[in-house]
Amino acid sequence: MNRALFAATWISMACFAIYIVIFYGGAIPAHALDDWNLLLPDVYVKGAFVQTAAIAAHFLAGAVLLAIGPAQIVTGQRGTMPKLHRVMGRVYAIAAGVAGFGGLTYIVLQGTVGGTVMNIGFSLYGVSVIVAAIETYRNARRKQFDRHRAWAIRLVALAIGSWLFRLDYGLWLKAIHGLGHSHSYRGPFDQVMAFFFYVPNLLIAEMIIRRREPSSRSHVTLNVVTGAATVLVGTSTYLFAASYWWPHIAARLGIA
Known part of the structure; x- marks a missing residue:
């Protein structure tokens, strides 16, 4: 079940x-940056060159993190592919720094659509990403591999x-019809989501870092939870791909 969840997530x-x-990314050479505002209101402001460059760097570096993050887990397990792990690790750390710095630059100069609460939540997220990237790389260089693994x-x-963040919003909009969400991203649900998309992740990460061998009963519970999470991820991905990702990709590529 763990492998199924890992595969579905990747x-x-x-x-x-x-x-x-x-x-x-394709909106840049197509001179169609207004398209960024279709799902992210006011993220692109005409004439704001630095802000646009910062958020573009954030987007594209974030794509790198999503694409190779799971690969780092695979290549790092038991040192199966050490050279590839080191090379991708450097790329990953640099991408994390670029994503964090780009996002923070945008927030300082432009601010988020959700106002003060989202500014604080997203800024803490950006700082956390940068700190984690630095500590992951620093401990690897020092060959302190237990600390490196924890920070990774x-x-x-x-x-x-x-x-x-996208999957949570998608599920909430489909299942609860967006209760507590506003177009300005300043509703009660939006304010919770300014922190919820990463704080629980860190709590789970700490549990993984400090985990002990579970009991047989815990194994059964874990398998049930993991199985449900796999179905949820698969369903959410299908809904998002069918409703948003593929139509936007097809439009950008000119596919009927």
């Missing part, structure tokens, strides 16, 4: 990464936040 994250690169788990947990 596929979903890879699909989202492809969507980011083609739709958001935290970094991956943070990096998947952007993916979870």
